[in-house]
Amino acid sequence: RVLIIDFGSQVTQLIARRVRESGVYCEIHPFNKVDAAFLKAYAPQAIIFSGGPASVTEGESPRAPEEAFKLGVPILAICYGQQTMHVQLGGVVEGGHAREFGRADVEIKKSSPLFEGCWSVGERYPVWMSHGDRVTELASGFEVIATSENAPFAIAVDEKRRFYSTMFHPEVVHTPDGAKLLRNFTHRIAGLKGDWTMAAFKDEAIARIRAQVGDGTVICGLSGGVDSSVAAVLIHEAIGDRLHCVFVDHGLMRKDEGRQVVSLFRDHYNIPLIHADESERFLGALAGVSDPEVKRKTIGKLFIDVFEEKANGIGGAAFLAQGTLYPDVIESVSAIGGPSVTIKSHHNVGGLPERMNMKLVEPLRDLFKDEVRALGRELGLPETFVGRHPFPGPGLAIRIPGEITKEKCDILREADAVYLDEIRKAGLYDKIWQAFAVLLPVKTVGVMGDGRTYEYVCALRAVTSSDGMTADFFPYSMDFLGRAATRIINEVRGVNRVVYDVTSKPPGTIEWE
Numbered sequence: 001r002v003l004i005i006d007f008g009s010q011v012t013q014l015i016a017r018r019v020r021e022s023g024v025y026c027e028i029h030p031f032n033k034v035d036a037a038f039l040k041a042y043a044p045q046a047i048i049f050s051g052g053p054a055s056v057t058e059g060e061s062p063r064a065p066e067e068a069f070k071l072g073v074p075i076l077a078i079c080y081g082q083q084t085m086h087v088q089l090g091g092v093v094e095g096g097h098a099r100e101f102g103r104a105d106v107e108i109k110k111s112s113p114l115f116e117g118c119w120s121v122g123e124r125y126p127v128w129m130s131h132g133d134r135v136t137e138l139a140s141g142f143e144v145i146a147t148s149e150n151a152p153f154a155i156a157v158d159e160k161r162r163f164y165s166t167m168f169h170p171e172v173v174h175t176p177d178g179a180k181l182l183r184n185f186t187h188r189i190a191g192l193k194g195d196w197t198m199a200a201f202k203d204e205a206i207a208r209i210r211a212q213v214g215d216g217t218v219i220c221g222l223s224g225g226v227d228s229s230v231a232a233v234l235i236h237e238a239i240g241d242r243l244h245c246v247f248v249d250h251g252l253m254r255k256d257e258g259r260q261v262v263s264l265f266r267d268h269y270n271i272p273l274i275h276a277d278e279s280e281r282f283l284g285a286l287a288g289v290s291d292p293e294v295k296r297k298t299i300g301k302l303f304i305d306v307f308e309e310k311a312n313g314i315g316g317a318a319f320l321a322q323g324t325l326y327p328d329v330i331e332s333v334s335a336i337g338g339p340s341v342t343i344k345s346h347h348n349v350g351g352l353p354e355r356m357n358m359k360l361v362e363p364l365r366d367l368f369k370d371e372v373r374a375l376g377r378e379l380g381l382p383e384t385f386v387g388r389h390p391f392p393g394p395g396l397a398i399r400i401p402g403e404i405t406k407e408k409c410d411i412l413r414e415a416d417a418v419y420l421d422e423i424r425k426a427g428l429y430d431k432i433w434q435a436f437a438v439l440l441p442v443k444t445v446g447v448m449g450d451g452r453t454y455e456y457v458c459a460l461r462a463v464t465s466s467d468g469m470t471a472d473f474f475p476y477s478m479d480f481l482g483r484a485a486t487r488i489i490n491e492v493r494g495v496n497r498v499v500y501d502v503t504s505k506p507p508g509t510i511e512w513e
C-alpha cells in the first residue's frame with residue numbers, strides 16, 4: 001500500500017483517487033502525524049508527497065519525516081513536496097522567480113520509467129503548474145529529465161534511490177497524462193500489482209466489522225441515500241440479524257422513495273427494518289416555520305428524538321452505524337505547520353452516539369463516493385439505488401421556500417417525479433450531478449382550456465459538479481425544457497407555470513434554501 005503525505009494542497013484527495021483507480025490501496029496522512037513509529041507500523045511500499053500552500057523558504061514550513069528517505073521505498077514528490085524533498089536532501093529552493101500558474105508544456109530530455117509507454121524524449125506535453133518558488137539547485141544524485149519554460153527542473157529524478165520529483169501536478173485532469181505517470185510510479189517503479197478491488201475490500205471490511213462488534217448489536221439509521229444503504233447491507237453481511245435498521249420517514253422524501261427503501265431492505269435483502277412513519281409529526285413541528293435554518297434544526301432534532309425512541313424500543317444497541325466517507329475523515333493541514341482538524345459531523349445523527357452511549361461503526365470511512373457506489377454494486381444493490389443523485393437530509397422541506405404544507409409537498413413530489421422521468425427518458429440522468437424541482441410560494445395567472453388558472457410556479461434545477469462545492473447549471477436544449485414544462489403543467493395539479501434556474505454555484509447554492 002501507498003502512503004500519501006499531505007502538505008495541505010487543495011488537490012491531495014485527487015492523488016488518492018488516481019492511485020486507487022489504478023487498483024492500489026493508499027491513505028492520506030498529514031505530514032505532522034507521520035513519524036518514524038508511524039512509518040514502521042504503516043510499512044508503505046511507496047510514498048507520495050503532496051503539494052502544499054507553504055513556502056520552503058519560510059522558517060517554520062512543513063517537512064517530510066527524515067525516516068521516509070531511509071526506508072528504501074520509491075518516493076514521488078509533487079510541487080511543494082518536490083521543494084521540501086530537495087531542501088531536505090541538500091538542494092536549494094528560491095522564491096521570487098516568475099510564477100507559473102496554470103498550463104505549461106514540459107519538454108522531455110531523458111527517458112524514465114516514470115513516463116514509459118506515455119512520453120517520449122524530445123517531445124513536449126501539457127501539464128498543470130501552480131507554484132511560486134522553485135528548486136534552483138538539485139539535491140545530489142538527482143538529474144533533470146524534463147524542463148519547462150519557467151521551470152528548469154520540471155521533473156528531477158534519482159533513479160538509483162527511486163526518488164522522483166515533479167514541479168507540476170500529475171493528479172489533476174489538466175495534466176492529461178498525469179494518471180498514467182502515477183500508475184507508472186505505483187506499478188512499474190514500486191512494482192505494485194494493482195489488485196486492490198472492491199471484492200477484496202468487501203471481505204476485509206466484513207472481517208473488520210466482525211472484529212469490532214464481536215457479539216454486540218448494531219443500530220443503523222437509513223435515509224434512503226447511497227451511503228447509509230451500502231453501510232447497512234455491508235454490516236448485515238457481516239453480522240446478520242444483529243443489525244437493526246431504523247428508517248425515520250419524515251414524509252419529505254421524493255415520490256415513492258419511502259416505499260422503495262422499505263421494500264429494498266425487507267423484501268430484497270430480508271434485513272429487519274423498523275419503518276418509523278412520522279410524516280405527520282414532522283409536518284406538525286414544521287407548521288409555521290419558514291426560515292431555512294430553523295427548518296433544518298427542527299428536522300434534525302426530531303430525527304434524533306424519533307431515532308432514540310425506536311432504538312430504546314428494541315432495547316438499544318452497543319454500536320451505531322454511520323455512513324461516514326473518506327473525504328469527511330481526512331484531516332486537513334493548515335498552511336504553516338499547525339494542524340487544523342476538520343471532521344464534518346453527520347447531519348442525521350449528530351450528537352446521538354454520546355447521548356445514547358454508543359460506539360461508532362463506520363465501514364465506509366476509507367472510501368470515496370464513487371468507491372461506495374462500486375461497493376454497493378458488489379453487494380448487489382440495484383443500480384437505481386447506487387447511481388442516485390444526492391438528496392439532502394431535510395428533503396423537500398428545503399425545496400419549498402416558505403411554509404411547508406402537506407398539499408405543497410404532494411404537488412412538489414408529483415412535479416419532481418415527472419421532471420426526473422423526462423431526464424431519464426432523455427438519457428441525461430447520469431450526466432447530471434443533481435436535478436430536482438422546487439415549488440415556489442408564488443401563484444401566477446394562467447389559462448387552461450377556456451378557464452383562468454391561479455396556481456403555483458415550479459422551478460426546475462439541474463447542475464453539473466464534481467463534489468457539490470462548485471456547480472454549473474446544466475445546459476438543456478430548449479426542446480427538453482419545453483417538453484418537461486408541458487408535461488408538468490398538464491399532469492400536475494396545482495402548477496401552471498415552470499421556470500428554469502440558470503444560476504451557477506457560486507454565487508448561488510445548489511438547493512434554493
Ligand code: XMP
Nearest residue numbers: 296347390391392393394468505509510511
Ligand atoms: P448547496 O445547496 O449548499 O448544496 O449548494 C450542496 C450539496 O449539499 C446538499 N445539501 C444538504 N445535504 N443536509 C444535507 O444532508 C442539508 O441540510 C443540505 N443542504 C444542502 C445539496 O443537496 C447538495 O448536494
